[in-house]
Amino acid sequence: MRTESDSLGSLNIPKVAYYGIHTQRALHNFPISSQATHPELIRAFLEIKQAAAQTNATAGSLDRSVAKHIVSATKTLLSSPLDMSMFPISDIQGGAGTSTNMNVNEVIANVALEQTGRERGDYKYINPNDHVNMGQSTNDTYPSSGKIALLRLLDPLFESLTALIDSLGNKADEFSSTYKMGRTQLQDAVPTTLGNSFHAWLKPLRRDVERLNAAREPLYMLNMGGSAVGSGINVSYHYQVHIVPNLAGITKLPLTQAHDLFDATQNLDGFVALSGALKTLAMNLSKIANDLRLLSSGPRSGLLEINLPAKQAGSSIMPGKVNPVIPEVVNQVAFEMFGFDATITTAAEAGQLELNAFEPIVFRSLFAGIEHLTSAMDTLRLNAIDGINSNKSRLAQDIDLSVSFATAMTPIIGYQEAAKMAKESIKTGKSLRQIAQTRNCFTPDQLEHIFRIEDIVINARTPEHGLVLRAPKK
The missing domain is CATH 1.20.200.10 (Fumarase/aspartase (Central domain))
Known part of the structure; x- marks a missing residue:
């Protein structure tokens, strides 16, 4: 174990852990979900920390050697699939995401420290807040x-x-x-x-x-x-101008x-x-x-x-x-x-x-x-x-037995008469075509047109659209 301190006191952290005290407190406070923070969110955070270190270095706000180590650490973490054991906090958490931000800051700092031959948690050289989080807020x-x-x-x-x-x-x-x-x-x-x-x-x-x-x-x-x-606040003008392009x-x-x-x-x-x-x-x-x-x-x-x-x-x-x-x-x-x-x-x-x-x-x-x-x-x-x-056979059968063709009859014989024929078809089991053929209100051409399925389904916005029939002139 190693001991880390913050404004609330001290905690023991597993010696092998790349995260630090803020992450440890979050693990204790938010045992809500078995789902950890999404890897894509972590990946984006790492890229932001890389861009921030580079921008702060060119602004003169961050020591270039420290920035170099932070950038190296982020590139190392991004070079292969993320080890999510480094980022174990529940994706449901209080604090508006501060725990995840600090989790990333701590991991980057400790990877950078390790790359320089120092112990994890030796934050006087590379600090999660002062260096990795420079110019930033969880906001x-x-x-x-x-x-x-x-x-x-x-x-x-x-x-x-x-x-x-x-x-x-x-x-x-x-x-x-x-x-x-x-x-x-x-x-x-x-x-x-x-x-x-x-x-x-x-x-x-x-x-x-x-x-x-x-x-x-x-x-x-x-x-x-x-x-x-x-x-x-605490952000240089150079950083504000260049952080997003970087x-x-x-x-x-x-x-x-x-x-x-x-x-x-x-x-x-x-x-x-x-x-x-x-x-x-x-x-x-x-x-x-x-x-x-x-x-x-x-x-x-x-x-x-x-x-x-x-x-x-x-x-x-x-x-x-x-x-x-x-x-x-x-x-x-x-x-x-x-x-x-x-x-x-x-x-x-x-x-x-x-x-x-x-x-x-x-x-x-x-x-x-x-x-x-x-x-x-x-x-x-x-x-x-x-x-x-x-x-297809079932579809054709449904159409043959349908009384829907009565709709095409209404311009010729009117709604009420067409409804009577539809009801008779349903009651007797005869097809609407059979019933229509026994009436004298349609010409052979009209009957053929009424029951020609190809004419009925033509799109309404084509020149030959739909089925519009009129009674023959007397």
């Missing part, structure tokens, strides 16, 4: 680290979303001439195509891309240099400096906007999953319009049962994101005065939501959408 480093982490986690989400849209588009093309009954309020409406259903699913997802892009833009603006409450060079991200450092340290509206865009994406994915479960229901007593790929046995007691497990897991991820959005909104609203103390739960929720939605879209595409096929 600016924590939200900036979170933004960088979010930007990186969003890249795979955009890739997965684009791939899912492409997959739905392929199916829309494949089923463009596969006719089926449309339904409103789960009741027969008028015919459409299965391709139209897939096209209708992908359109909201394309809008999700636009919403997420708009929500991503504010993440590039950082408030580094704001220090405590955006006051810029950090942009390290992260390879087009980061920009916030013009109003006071505002940037206390408002979380950008995170709420991102959460809202993620929630809308989750809602659209859940709607698709709901439709897939309905359309594939069966195999005998359901709609059975499509077949989902069979992925696993569906019951421990009912032989042969196969459940729509992929849409089900997508639904659950969506439900989770709805909860995350409520958490994020509440946490943002609960901030007081010059700082919001609840950013840890905001980032935890955003990180988990982005990663789970990304994985959900991947499995939906690979294990469901790409393998869907249609039951």
Whole structure:
């Protein structure tokens, strides 16, 4: 063991630990979650510390040899997958992220000390606060680290979303001439195509891309240099000017400096906007999953319009049962994101005065939501959408028995007469075509046109759109 001290007293730290007393206190105070701080947040913090050391050295505020050791330590830590035993603090913590900031400061200091041949904890040479944290505050480093982490986690989400849209588009093309009954309020409406259903699913997802892009833009603006409450206290002007450009060079991200450092340290509206865009994406994915479960229901007593790929046995007691497990897991991820959005909104609203103390739960929720939605879209595409096929005979049977063609009759015989014919069809079991053929209110050409499914499903904005019939002139 080794002993370290702070303003509250002294604690024994495991001799092998790279973290120090602030981390040790956090481990004792926040035994909340088994999930440690997200590695991408730690990675971003390390990059900030590297940029800060370089900037403070060129400003003349930090001894160049100390800065060199800090930069070397951060590069060493970033050169391989992070050893998360160095960063063990729960991702749910009090203190607005101060524990994580100090955890990173301590680890960098101790790695640097070790590289110079000194003992861990010998902070008179390289100090977590005075040197590693120079020119910084948790007020600016924590939200900036979170933004960088979010930007990186969003890249795979955009890739997965684009791939899912492409997959739905392929199916829309494949089923463009596969006719089926449309339904409103789960009741027969008028015919459409299965391709139209897939096209209708992908359109909201394309809008999700636009919403997420708009929500991503504010993440590039950082408030580094704001220090405590955006006051810029203990920060050189050189540092304020150069820290974000230097950090942009390290992260390879087009980061920009916030013009109003006071505002940037206390408002979380950008995170709420991102959460809202993620929630809308989750809602659209859940709607698709709901439709897939309905359309594939069966195999005998359901709609059975499509077949989902069979992925696993569906019951421990009912032989042969196969459940729509992929849409089900997508639904659950969506439900989770709805909860995350409520958490994020509440946490943002609960901030007081010059700082919001609840950013840890905001980032935890955003990180988990982005990663789970990304994985959900991947499995939906690979294990469901790409393998869907249609039951054409069932679709054709539903259309033949449908009374929806009565809608096409109304311009000729009126709504009431068409309704009577529809009710007679349902009551007698005869097809609407059979009943219509016994009446004298349609010409042969009109009957052919009314029951020609290709004419009914033509898109309404084409020159030959839809089915518009008029009674012959007397």
